[in-house]
Amino acid sequence: MMASxxxxxxxxxxxxxxxxxxxxxxxxxxxxxxxxxxxxxxxxVALSPALEERxxxxxxSHAASPGNRAWRWLNTPxxxxxxxxxxxxxxxxxxxxxxxxxxxxLVGRPASGPGPGSEARGGTRDSxxxxxxxxxxxxxxxxxxxxxxxxxxxxxxxxxAGTSGVWTTTLAxxxxxxxxxxxxxxxxxxxxxxxxxxxxxFGRRNSVVAVTAQGAQL
Amino acid sequence: MRTIGLALTLVLGSTLTGALSxxxxxxxxxxxxxxxxxxxxxxxxxxxxxxxxxxxPLVQKAIExxxxxxxxxxxxxxxxxxxxxxxxxxxxxxxxxVAAPSGDVVEGGADALNxxxxxxxxxxxxxxSQPPQDPALTLRVAATLAxxxxxxxxxxxxxxxxxxxxxxPSDLLGLPGQVQAGVGRxxxxxxxxxxxxxxAGGTxxxxxxxxxxxxxxxxxxxxxP
Amino acid sequence: MGVPLGFExxxxxAEVVRAVLAGDVERYAVLVRRYRDxxxxxxxxxxxxxxxxxxxxQDALVRAFDRLADCREPDKFxxxxxxxxxxxCYAERxxxxxxxxxxxxxxxxxxxPDRPDGAYEQVERAHALERALQHLTPEQREVFVxxxxxxxxxxxxxxxxxxxxASLKMRMHRAYDRLRELMKEHL
Numbered sequence: 001m002m003a004s005x006x007x008x009x010x011x012x013x014x015x016x017x018x019x020x021x022x023x024x025x026x027x028x029x030x031x032x033x034x035x036x037x038x039x040x041x042x043x044x045v046a047l048s049p050a051l052e053e054r055x056x057x058x059x060x061s062h063a064a065s066p067g068n069r070a071w072r073w074l075n076t077p078x079x080x081x082x083x084x085x086x087x088x089x090x091x092x093x094x095x096x097x098x099x100x101x102x103x104x105x106l107v108g109r110p111a112s113g114p115g116p117g118s119e120a121r122g123g124t125r126d127s128x129x130x131x132x133x134x135x136x137x138x139x140x141x142x143x144x145x146x147x148x149x150x151x152x153x154x155x156x157x158x159x160x161a162g163t164s165g166v167w168t169t170t171l172a173x174x175x176x177x178x179x180x181x182x183x184x185x186x187x188x189x190x191x192x193x194x195x196x197x198x199x200x201x202f203g204r205r206n207s208v209v210a211v212t213a214q215g216a217q218l
Numbered sequence: 219m220r221t222i223g224l225a226l227t228l229v230l231g232s233t234l235t236g237a238l239s240x241x242x243x244x245x246x247x248x249x250x251x252x253x254x255x256x257x258x259x260x261x262x263x264x265x266x267x268x269x270x271x272x273x274x275p276l277v278q279k280a281i282e283x284x285x286x287x288x289x290x291x292x293x294x295x296x297x298x299x300x301x302x303x304x305x306x307x308x309x310x311x312x313x314x315x316v317a318a319p320s321g322d323v324v325e326g327g328a329d330a331l332n333x334x335x336x337x338x339x340x341x342x343x344x345x346x347s348q349p350p351q352d353p354a355l356t357l358r359v360a361a362t363l364a365x366x367x368x369x370x371x372x373x374x375x376x377x378x379x380x381x382x383x384x385x386x387p388s389d390l391l392g393l394p395g396q397v398q399a400g401v402g403r404x405x406x407x408x409x410x411x412x413x414x415x416x417x418a419g420g421t422x423x424x425x426x427x428x429x430x431x432x433x434x435x436x437x438x439x440x441x442x443p
Numbered sequence: 444m445g446v447p448l449g450f451e452x453x454x455x456x457a458e459v460v461r462a463v464l465a466g467d468v469e470r471y472a473v474l475v476r477r478y479r480d481x482x483x484x485x486x487x488x489x490x491x492x493x494x495x496x497x498x499x500x501q502d503a504l505v506r507a508f509d510r511l512a513d514c515r516e517p518d519k520f521x522x523x524x525x526x527x528x529x530x531x532c533y534a535e536r537x538x539x540x541x542x543x544x545x546x547x548x549x550x551x552x553x554x555x556p557d558r559p560d561g562a563y564e565q566v567e568r569a570h571a572l573e574r575a576l577q578h579l580t581p582e583q584r585e586v587f588v589x590x591x592x593x594x595x596x597x598x599x600x601x602x603x604x605x606x607x608x609a610s611l612k613m614r615m616h617r618a619y620d621r622l623r624e625l626m627k628e629h630l
Contacts (some may be wrong), residue, residue: 010619014590033623036626039571040572041573042594044483051497051501052472055501059505062505145285150281177329179282198361202296396465399458399461402458403458
């Protein structure tokens, strides 16, 4: 049974001291220990070239089969952050520089029970969690209003996420297409330039999101 | 949340029944719009309902205008314009071979018209949107692509190309995101769409189209009236 | 002609993750190509066999796709993938123990790289270390592999494994002693 390495030798192996710093009586032990870890094979390992195709074959089949893993993927309510370009632009001249950057996020499905109209269009009565994010560092209040909440400015307030100027909220949206916009400080309607925008009929624009069983598409 | 539950009911209500009742319209508008707007919109909505057009988008538009602080006369004008567009959309959808379209398809058509797609293009797209494709979905995808800045002609070509190639509805739903990704890499929307259209050509490996190409079967209304 | 799409050299991990989540499944191949070999060495050493490691890496990449919606920080995809692989390696270990299937003999595992000076002892020592590693506990093996093969600092290993630096050092020091015992003929 070999003796344990001296603590100083272990520190040598950890890289905390050098061989020269060891006392003479530990030099031999130190050199032996370095031979031990020096034997570690650091050569990169290459896996078979066919690996990529095997992975993509599995990935394609998972993506295409809704009853299978993709469904499991969607069924657990989780949050994913899809951060689109954040572009600061001044909404009101001379006033706060409200950076309007929207990231529209797919989250999973809420564990929802039976709802009204369960025969509608292939049983798509479910909702999908969607997380809204707005970068508005100068704002005092932020809300999201749209067709899913009757354009009610107080129905869906966002809350600050930390001190970075990011505001966020998560809503359960029914499957279908929705229009929406952010309301900053109760009065300023803000759209994301990076999301599809449609004419709102009043001379402004609304952002559009299509919520499907697969998630939110902008 | 009660509000969301209500919105859900509204969305489904219009899908299933195609129209809100007069009571529903009043209940929706009460307290949300001025009396003047409410009177006018109820009239426009009743007229639309009588013509078999979906009423919910009109109600939503009025509520939206009020929430945004738009003056009453502009709200009423916008609702009237929308009603007209819904009528146009229904004509275009009918011309595409769907005799009695559901509210959903008509709304999809109106979205497309709003995004700059012509009535003729709406008809063409409806015509090729045979099962498993749903014209409500294909119209909305085309409308969203146009809203992203893809020229209407190209948006149509891209969607029709995907349909011809036997792509699934979910593949189509992914198109706006892919165009956006292309734009994020520096392409113009038109370039991004063109790239996707090239890639879409041809049946994806292993998948055989399970539908009959247009023209080989009598067009029929795929939706319940 | 237009901008060539799918020019993957420029896309960051976060951009690719977003594209995949938006429906562009084929783009996932970019991440597969990028990371297929990055953790191969770690998996091989942890599992003692390159074939088993290949299964683990393949499985981890597919699992990462399945759970891509859970990746909270898409620009940290690499680290997140590593955690999935790590769990997979530990699970594989437990599975083999339950089935009483010993890991493949490490003799067939790696062709030791040809050392320029052809030193026989060094090659033998390398083989001996590979075999000896398989006799450590998984935790000891991992800290040794991460520090001496992957070059991570103790703080970084702590971040990956969730253990404290102090406990990692304790494991490592026990590993040193155990390895010394196992390799005594070759030192």
